[in-house]
Amino acid sequence: MRIDVFSAKPHDLVFLQEAAQGTTLDLQFHEARLTPDTARLAQGAQAICAFVNDTLGRETLDVLDGLGVRLIALRSAGFNHVDLRAAQEAGIAVARVPAYSPHAVAEHTVALILALNRKTHRAFNRVREGNFALDGLMGFDMHGKVAGIVGTGLIGTVLARILTGFGCEVLASDPSPSAECEALGVRYVEMDELLGRADIITLQCPLTPGTHHLIDDVAIARMKPGVMLVNTSRGAVVDTIAVIRGLKSGQIGSLGLDVYEEEADLFFEDLSHSYIPDDVFARLLTFPNVLITGHQGFFTREALRAIAQTTIANITQFQRTGAALHPVQLPE
Numbered sequence: 001m002r003i004d005v006f007s008a009k010p011h012d013l014v015f016l017q018e019a020a021q022g023t024t025l026d027l028q029f030h031e032a033r034l035t036p037d038t039a040r041l042a043q044g045a046q047a048i049c050a051f052v053n054d055t056l057g058r059e060t061l062d063v064l065d066g067l068g069v070r071l072i073a074l075r076s077a078g079f080n081h082v083d084l085r086a087a088q089e090a091g092i093a094v095a096r097v098p099a100y101s102p103h104a105v106a107e108h109t110v111a112l113i114l115a116l117n118r119k120t121h122r123a124f125n126r127v128r129e130g131n132f133a134l135d136g137l138m139g140f141d142m143h144g145k146v147a148g149i150v151g152t153g154l155i156g157t158v159l160a161r162i163l164t165g166f167g168c169e170v171l172a173s174d175p176s177p178s179a180e181c182e183a184l185g186v187r188y189v190e191m192d193e194l195l196g197r198a199d200i201i202t203l204q205c206p207l208t209p210g211t212h213h214l215i216d217d218v219a220i221a222r223m224k225p226g227v228m229l230v231n232t233s234r235g236a237v238v239d240t241i242a243v244i245r246g247l248k249s250g251q252i253g254s255l256g257l258d259v260y261e262e263e264a265d266l267f268f269e270d271l272s273h274s275y276i277p278d279d280v281f282a283r284l285l286t287f288p289n290v291l292i293t294g295h296q297g298f299f300t301r302e303a304l305r306a307i308a309q310t311t312i313a314n315i316t317q318f319q320r321t322g323a324a325l326h327p328v329q330l331p332e
Contacts, residue, residue, distance in 0.1 A: 173194050
């Protein structure tokens with residue numbers, strides 16, 4: 001069975017080939033992102049493997065259907081970039097990786113929090129220039145602060161465990177409370193209370209119609225002045241223009257992002273010899289209290305190995321039975 005892997009980076013080759021050892025799968029790797037134009041590279045494939053910034057709208061799916069592709073194996077948990085209705089109409093199955101290493105993303109979230117709080121990124125650059133002045137580097141004790149977690153699935157639960165270990169009071173908002181979080185002492189509250197009380201707000205929720213631009217001008221106005229906001233979930237949970245207004249007014253005291261609403265043309269690419277074509281993103285980079293990483297929260301050895309193993313398991317199960325191990329279906 002031939003599988004064409006799109007948006008393939010060197011680490012994808014290593015971990016997917018390792019996971020596929022002992023199978024009859026023929027993996028073909030393409031550096032190109034999946035689009036309606038590049039989809040034609042999958043001529044002869046029975047399945048394709050896609051990542052978070054690949055385009056899987058109706059136009060791409062029509063091309064894949066015409067080529068005889070019957071499975072889309074996502075090497076990600078999120079599937080908001082897939083037109084599930086078009087896939088269903090074309091008879092193309094969609095599978096995902098529902099969980100890999102919640103520790104990876106939760107720990108990266110804490111790394112952003114600590115770096116923003118103690119201005120580590122700014123201190124690093126100062127010391128390299130021989131500047132050992134402490135002015136402008138003052139942070140705060142995490143102990144005793146109120147942290148608000150929006151979304152307490154696997155990642156949010158691990159994050160709650162870490163933040164309670166710091167001695168934070170942890171508030172949470174989620175339509176399905178976690179018994180493990182409650183056992184840790186996490187208190188579930190309405191979103192308005194979380195926004196108004198939290199010193200640190202982290203976003204760990206999936207992107208759905210209900211969470212699209214969850215953080216907008218109205219939500220920011222309800223936050224405690226000088227709040228720290230960190231998003232390691234999906235970029236479109238945040239209205240970036242509204243956040244820029246919040247940064248300019250001082251309502252948002254610091255911002256940490258590992259995702260960005262329009263990241264598809266930026267993240268996972270080396271633009272260091274070119275320029276950043278996104279003026280909104282470039283504006284974010286001008287703020288000294290903003291720290292952005294390029295969607296690397298998942299990027300640990302353990303997570304990549306788990307993603308590859310689950311992806312290959314989805315494909316081999318489909319090969320044997322016609323149904324993937326972790327299918328994605330249209331909601332009822």
